[in-house]
Amino acid sequence: MPVSNTGNPMFKFYEFFAGGGMARAGLGEGWKCEFANDFDRKKGATYKKNWGDGEMIVDDIRNIGLDDLPGHADLVWGSFPCQDLSLAGGGAGLRGDRSGTFWPFIAQLEELKIAGRAPTVIAVENVVGTLTSHKGADFTAICEALDNLGYRYGAFIADASHFVPQSRPRLFVIAIEKNVEPLKTGPEPTAPWHTAALKKAYSQLPEHLKQSWLWWHMPKPPKREMRFADVIEAKPASVKWHTAAETRALLSMMSDVNLAKVETAKAAGVVMVGGVYKRTRYHHGIKVQRAEVRFDDVAGCLRTPAGGSSRQLILVVDGVRIRSRLISTRETARLMGLPDSYELPQAYNEAYHLTGDGVAVPVVRYIAKHILEPVVKGARASMPPAKAPTAKAT
Numbered sequence: 001m002p003v004s005n006t007g008n009p010m011f012k013f014y015e016f017f018a019g020g021g022m023a024r025a026g027l028g029e030g031w032k033c034e035f036a037n038d039f040d041r042k043k044g045a046t047y048k049k050n051w052g053d054g055e056m057i058v059d060d061i062r063n064i065g066l067d068d069l070p071g072h073a074d075l076v077w078g079s080f081p082c083q084d085l086s087l088a089g090g091g092a093g094l095r096g097d098r099s100g101t102f103w104p105f106i107a108q109l110e111e112l113k114i115a116g117r118a119p120t121v122i123a124v125e126n127v128v129g130t131l132t133s134h135k136g137a138d139f140t141a142i143c144e145a146l147d148n149l150g151y152r153y154g155a156f157i158a159d160a161s162h163f164v165p166q167s168r169p170r171l172f173v174i175a176i177e178k179n180v181e182p183l184k185t186g187p188e189p190t191a192p193w194h195t196a197a198l199k200k201a202y203s204q205l206p207e208h209l210k211q212s213w214l215w216w217h218m219p220k221p222p223k224r225e226m227r228f229a230d231v232i233e234a235k236p237a238s239v240k241w242h243t244a245a246e247t248r249a250l251l252s253m254m255s256d257v258n259l260a261k262v263e264t265a266k267a268a269g270v271v272m273v274g275g276v277y278k279r280t281r282y283h284h285g286i287k288v289q290r291a292e293v294r295f296d297d298v299a300g301c302l303r304t305p306a307g308g309s310s311r312q313l314i315l316v317v318d319g320v321r322i323r324s325r326l327i328s329t330r331e332t333a334r335l336m337g338l339p340d341s342y343e344l345p346q347a348y349n350e351a352y353h354l355t356g357d358g359v360a361v362p363v364v365r366y367i368a369k370h371i372l373e374p375v376v377k378g379a380r381a382s383m384p385p386a387k388a389p390t391a392k393a394t
Helices: 022-027 041-051 099-114 133-148 196-203 244-252 256-266 329-335 348-356 361-381
Strands: 011-016 031-038 056-058 075-078 121-127 151-159 169-177 272-283 286-294 313-318 321-326
Touching (some): 011 022, 031 041, 075 099, 099 133, 121 361, 133 151, 151 361, 244 321, 256 272, 256 286
Parallel strands (some): 011 075, 031 056
Antiparallel strands (some): 151 169, 272 286
C-alpha cells in the first residue's frame, strides 16, 4: 500500500453512501478517510464497529454541510443507491427516491468547489443498468453533472468475477479536474473494461459531453485463483444445512435443463458447488417458481434480500451426495473480498443486505492502484511549489 516516508497515508478521501466501508477497505492503508456518510443506521453501526466512530456520520446526505467535511480530499467516492437504476427496480432512475440521492451528492461537490476544496478525483459506482436507464438519459445526466462541475470523465465496467468468484459487473465513472493531466488514458476503448453497452452509451452522448470524455486504461487482470468452493464454510454459524427433504424439494423446483446440470456435477469426480436462485418463470402460460443453478465456479450476483427469492442458496454436490442451504453471511463477505476479520451484523438479512449492497473490495483496490493513485500523484507533482514566506524588513 502507498504510504509516506513517515508511515502515514499519502491520500485522503471522503466516502458518501459508505455502507459498511467496502470502498475504504479496497482503497487500503495508503488512503486516509476524512469523512464517511450513510443514511442507514444499521450499516452505520457496522461501519463504526469495523472502522471506529471518528469519520462516520449517519444522516441524510442533504443534512451534511461543509463543516462536516474536514480538510481537503484527493478523492470523493460515491456508490449511490442502485435500486431505481437496476433492471430489477421500478425504473424511476435518477428521479427515484433512492437513486435520486445522486443529486444531493452532486450538490455536496458543488459546495466543495465553491469553497475552493474541489477534489482531484470523483469516483461514482453503480449498476450496469445505469447505462440504459431511461434510454440512456440518466447516464447522460451523470456526465452532464460532472461536466458542469468542471471535470473530465470516463467510464468502464469492472466485473468482480475477475477477482472473486462472484458475477458482479458494475459501472464506474471516474472524473478528474479539467486542469489535471489525464494519465492512464488512451485514444480508444479497450477490453475487458469498455463493453459494447458502454460504447453505445458513449455514442449517444451529446457532442459537448464527448469532448470531456476519457477512455481510462487498466491492464487486464491476472487469472483469478479463488474458486467458489474456496469460500464455502463446512460449519456455518449463520445458517443451517437443509434436511434431505428440503433438498429434494429444491431439486423438484428445477427444470430438466437445471437437473441435467446437477447430473453433470455428480459425475465430475470432484466436489462441485453451485449457486441457486429461485425465480418466477412461465410454464404453459402459468407462473411457477423455479430453482436455477449454475456450476461455472462463480456465484450469482449478490442482491439485497428484499424477498426470499433474492437470497442465494448453494448446492454442494459430492458424487451422489447432494446438500443445500442458504449461502452464509460469511460466504457473502468473502465473495465481496472482505477478510474474515471483518465484523458482520448478527442478523442474517442485515448482514446479507450490507454485503449485497456493497462494492467488491479487490475491484476498488485494482482501480486505486491503476488509476486513482497515479492520477493523484501526477496532479500533486504538477502543482507549483509553495512560496516561502517573505521575511519582514526590520
